[in-house]
Amino acid sequence: MDLKNFSKDAVVGVVGVGSFGTVIANMLAEKNKVLVYARKEEVVEEINQFHRAQNREFDPTILATHDPEELCNSCHTIFFMVPSSGFQEVARKFAPFLQPYHLVIHGTKGLCLDLPEGKDLDSLKSINRRRILTMSEVLQKETVAVRVGCLAGPNISKELALSQPAATVIASKFNEVILEGQRLLRSERFQVYGNSDIIGVELSGVLKNIIAIAAGALAGLGLGENAKGLLISRGMVEMIHLSKALGGSVKSVFGLAGVGDLVTTCNSVNSRNFTVGYRLAKGEKLSEILADMEEVAEGINTVKIIKGFLESADLRAPITENLYRVLFEELEIEEALQFLMKYPFNVDVDFV
Amino acid sequence: MEEKYIKHRYEPILPSKDEWPVVKLARERKDFVKKVSEKSQRRILNQTGNNPEILKEELETTLYREKLRIKQNPWVVDPDDEAEFWGKVKASLLHINSENKLSDAQRIHEYQQILESITTRYSEEIASNFKHQHYKFIRSVVTFGFARLLNAARVKGFKSIFSNQYSLQDKIQITGETDQLRDLATKGTIVMVPTHFSNLDSILIGWIISVLGLPPFIYGAGLNLFNISIFAYFMDALGAYKVDRRKKNLVYLETLKTYSKEAIRFGCHSLFFPGGTRSRSGMIESKLKLGLLSTAIEAQRSNYQHGLDEINGKVFIVPVTINYHFVLEAPSLIRDYLSITGQERYYKENDEFSTSYKISKFLIKFFTKGSDISVSVGKAMDVLGNYVDENGDSLDQHGRVINPKHYFMSNGEVNVDHQREEEYTQMLGKRIVEEFHRINRVFSSHLVAFTAFEMIQARNSKLDLFDLIRLPEEEIFIDYQEFKDDCQRVYDQIMRLREEGKIKIAPHMKQGMDEIIAHGLDNVGMYHAKRPLIQNKQGQIVTEDISLLYFYHNRLHGYGLEKLF
Numbered sequence: 025m026d027l028k029n030f031s032k033d034a035v036v037g038v039v040g041v042g043s044f045g046t047v048i049a050n051m052l053a054e055k056n057k058v059l060v061y062a063r064k065e066e067v068v069e070e071i072n073q074f075h076r077a078q079n080r081e082f083d084p085t086i087l088a089t090h091d092p093e094e095l096c097n098s099c100h101t102i103f104f105m106v107p108s109s110g111f112q113e114v115a116r117k118f119a120p121f122l123q124p125y126h127l128v129i130h131g132t133k134g135l136c137l138d139l140p141e142g143k144d145l146d147s148l149k150s151i152n153r154r155r156i157l158t159m160s161e162v163l164q165k166e167t168v169a170v171r172v173g174c175l176a177g178p179n180i181s182k183e184l185a186l187s188q189p190a191a192t193v194i195a196s197k198f199n200e201v202i203l204e205g206q207r208l209l210r211s212e213r214f215q216v217y218g219n220s221d222i223i224g225v226e227l228s229g230v231l232k233n234i235i236a237i238a239a240g241a242l243a244g245l246g247l248g249e250n251a252k253g254l255l256i257s258r259g260m261v262e263m264i265h266l267s268k269a270l271g272g273s274v275k276s277v278f279g280l281a282g283v284g285d286l287v288t289t290c291n292s293v294n295s296r297n298f299t300v301g302y303r304l305a306k307g308e309k310l311s312e313i314l315a316d317m318e319e320v321a322e323g324i325n326t327v328k329i330i331k332g333f334l335e336s337a338d339l340r341a342p343i344t345e346n347l348y349r350v351l352f353e354e355l356e357i358e359e360a361l362q363f364l365m366k367y368p369f370n371v372d373v374d375f376v
Numbered sequence: 377m378e379e380k381y382i383k384h385r386y387e388p389i390l391p392s393k394d395e396w397p398v399v400k401l402a403r404e405r406k407d408f409v410k411k412v413s414e415k416s417q418r419r420i421l422n423q424t425g426n427n428p429e430i431l432k433e434e435l436e437t438t439l440y441r442e443k444l445r446i447k448q449n450p451w452v453v454d455p456d457d458e459a460e461f462w463g464k465v466k467a468s469l470l471h472i473n474s475e476n477k478l479s480d481a482q483r484i485h486e487y488q489q490i491l492e493s494i495t496t497r498y499s500e501e502i503a504s505n506f507k508h509q510h511y512k513f514i515r516s517v518v519t520f521g522f523a524r525l526l527n528a529a530r531v532k533g534f535k536s537i538f539s540n541q542y543s544l545q546d547k548i549q550i551t552g553e554t555d556q557l558r559d560l561a562t563k564g565t566i567v568m569v570p571t572h573f574s575n576l577d578s579i580l581i582g583w584i585i586s587v588l589g590l591p592p593f594i595y596g597a598g599l600n601l602f603n604i605s606i607f608a609y610f611m612d613a614l615g616a617y618k619v620d621r622r623k624k625n626l627v628y629l630e631t632l633k634t635y636s637k638e639a640i641r642f643g644c645h646s647l648f649f650p651g652g653t654r655s656r657s658g659m660i661e662s663k664l665k666l667g668l669l670s671t672a673i674e675a676q677r678s679n680y681q682h683g684l685d686e687i688n689g690k691v692f693i694v695p696v697t698i699n700y701h702f703v704l705e706a707p708s709l710i711r712d713y714l715s716i717t718g719q720e721r722y723y724k725e726n727d728e729f730s731t732s733y734k735i736s737k738f739l740i741k742f743f744t745k746g747s748d749i750s751v752s753v754g755k756a757m758d759v760l761g762n763y764v765d766e767n768g769d770s771l772d773q774h775g776r777v778i779n780p781k782h783y784f785m786s787n788g789e790v791n792v793d794h795q796r797e798e799e800y801t802q803m804l805g806k807r808i809v810e811e812f813h814r815i816n817r818v819f820s821s822h823l824v825a826f827t828a829f830e831m832i833q834a835r836n837s838k839l840d841l842f843d844l845i846r847l848p849e850e851e852i853f854i855d856y857q858e859f860k861d862d863c864q865r866v867y868d869q870i871m872r873l874r875e876e877g878k879i880k881i882a883p884h885m886k887q888g889m890d891e892i893i894a895h896g897l898d899n900v901g902m903y904h905a906k907r908p909l910i911q912n913k914q915g916q917i918v919t920e921d922i923s924l925l926y927f928y929h930n931r932l933h934g935y936g937l938e939k940l941f
Binding site: 034100119120123124125165166167168170171197198199200 | 760772773774776778779780782787788793795796799800
């Protein structure tokens with residue numbers, strides 16, 4: 025590797041060593057020194073000693089720490105790769121050590137809620153946009169970092185780990201964040217696009233998970249490719265309307281992070297969200313499925329939040345609404361499907 | 377009472393006028409103008425990428441627009457040699473174009489000379505003409521003269537003209553973070569950003585700055601104000617530099633920004649009306665003109681680049697809101713607003729402040745009748761919108777001291793990134809709007825106007841705004857009891873917002889609802905020929921001019937209070 029690519033001993037930080045975090049850390053390690061953060065001390069030890077943890081291989085140059093301060097002091101650019109459920113907590117943990125010079129890029133396809141004290145999602149009937157935070161909004165709310173970006177696109181960890189060709193989008197309002205992300209990640213088999221509509225890109229990644237669960241359900245029911253085409257197309261329309269209502273640009277849904285990721289996830293048995301839908305259709309209960317999944321399926325929480333948002337907005341999203349009833353109100357999948365087939369979607373394209 | 381008005385005059389923070397940055401700037405005016413001209417040239421050359429063709433195009437566009445302006449929109453204040461100057465520019469441009477032997481470097485050089493003549497002319501025009509003698513004179517006229525008028529009106533009897541019972545500070549109430557402002561003004565450079573509803577604002581702010589013992593601030597005043605001799609005198613005396621909104625060409629805008637940036641770097645406290653012009657709708661500005669604001673950020677970055685890391689190189693943003701019961705220009709402002717939003721592309725600027733006579737008449741009215749004004753000074757922020765502590769150090773949202781220099785750093789060094797600074801300007805703009813809402817003080821007149829208009833709107837929910845304001849006024853009646861109940865609901869919500877620190881209220885709002893309503897009705901737009909809101913003989917609430925009512929109602933826009941209706 026060309027020495028030029030090593031920029032002055034700069035260390036890149038990666039927070040979180042789940043499957044996606046690990047893959048990104050390994051990709052970053054091809055050109056840079058990488059320091060990863062893991063919460064558990066034994067995981068840190070394992071990475072430092074054996075370059076592996078939780079059955080995941082780490083590049084031998086990668087070092088690990090469980091000290092947020094050390095990570096923040098050593099790195100200018102930090103990738104946050106933690107699930108949305110723990111995101112706020114991790115952001116708060118890092119807040120005392122993050123400085124305005126840090127560039128922060130996250131790869132989390134989920135939403136958080138900013139609820140009044142003592143309230144939770146179940147006790148609120150409706151949630152307005154102000155209470156819903158994308159991960160970049162969480163970072164800006166909890167920390168002093170302003171130069172934030174997000175990483176989204178069809179990036180299934182297993183395929184990336186096998187070095188198969190792929191591409192991703194880095195979205196940020198700041199060009200320098202996009203350029204830095206490209207500089208760090210781009211390689212012969214990994215293309216990196218830029219987009220300034222960070223909210224639109226984040227929402228695309230978030231909303232496609234809902235459709236992925238539905239796609240899994242269709243596959244579980246043994247339905248064919250016609251049904252899948254129908255779902256992807258109607259799902260995209262729903263994503264567009266929701267994304268617009270939540271402050272994203274329509275254009276981003278057509279990009280790699282939107283339709284690109286949607287098609288990939290709806291076809292992938294490796295996707296957690298797809299798997300949830302698939303197993304539901306096979307007759308398992310949601311609680312059973314969740315109990316033996318290693319990592320969270322972001323889509324489930326997203327369905328809940330979007331359902332709450334729909335109550336506050338003048339908007340219908342039939343796929344999300346019915347999926348909600350399947351997941352949380354024991355509606356049979358067949359019935360939901362019947363409902364959708366009868367729903368008066370008679371206009372094909374109504375968003376351009 | 378929790379909030380005390382500032383009734384005394386503060387000691388000046390810099391007793392000797394020779395230490396005032398604005399005096400220093402006036403002394404070095406010539407060099408400063410030259411510096412501004414040079415730096416603007418460099419900026420423009422950078423933007424054109426040193427490409428002679430692009431530079432030529434910019435110059436030609438500038439020439440074309442200037443000639444058009446001279447022909448279509450001449451002002452009294454314009455210098456006499458304008459046509460001559462631009463004629464010369466035209467001749468030089470033609471000359472260079474006809475020379476085809478010139479190399480690129482030579483052409484750039486020739487164009488640059490034209491550019492230089494233009495930026496020099498612009499810098500000279502923009503630069504302020506601060507004269508300390510004038511400043512002193514104006515200050516005493518404002519305080520002394522107005523105090524006489526005030527006492528003449530309020531204290532009865534022959535001796536009234538010599539009475540000192542009332543001072544201007546009874547009339548104009550100053551609240552908020554004044555001590556912090558005074559303190560930081562001795563340490564760093566202040567950029568004050570007030571809301572803008574009336575042409576009176578600049579004089580008012582000028583007076584307040586002097587009451588607070590601060591040296592004069594420089595600020596960009598619309599060149600149109602210099603058309604009126606009395607204003608021109610005031611403006612020059614207060615350290616105003618001139619902003620000509622007719623000139624929208626790149627060369628002018630860059631020169632103006634450079635002027636502002638360099639003045640801040642020079643240490644001159646500055647004043648921007650970030651809304652750009654007076655708020656046409658009567659709403660608190662929500663979209664700010666970011667051009668001048670960006671110069672505060674640039675100046676800060678530039679200071680860091682030059683190693684001025686200490687507090688003397690720090691720029692502080694101080695939001696200020698000015699609250700009136702009555703805005704003289706309201707009728708024409710709201711008319712403009714309605715015709716702009718009604719998609720009429722062209723509107724004529726119609727100023728009540730168009731002659732010295734009208735202004736004097738207004739001032740006499742204003743000072744002889746009781747209509748209070750309050751000015752609230754907000755907490756100081758750094759250029760990224762973080763609050764600062766008593767030492768002027770920036771604090772993050774958790775109260776930790778941070779270094780704003782880090783916002784401008786990449787890989788451990790301060791660097792110039794215009795796109796980044798554009799984003800920062802947007803962020804700062806948002807923060808200022810947030811602070812405006814937070815320090816805005818609700819007056820009784822705002823409450824009654826808001827409630828009445830919302831009630832009328834709720835009753836005619838099928839009408840859009842433009843149909844609504846065309847309702848015949850004589851058909852609108854609101855029952856007093858209903859009105860009072862609704863005022864109470866709005867009031868309660870305002871009090872809840874106040875507890876969350878999202879708004880402030882004037883002390884006269886702490887009475888019974890009947891008193892508040894009576895006070896509000898007495899004061900809302902009190903000098904207009906047609907009153908926005910009055911109580912008729914049957915005790916009902918009626919309006920004489922619904923567009924004006926809309927204007928005063930808008931003051932409480934942006935708090936979600938509409939949801940109550």
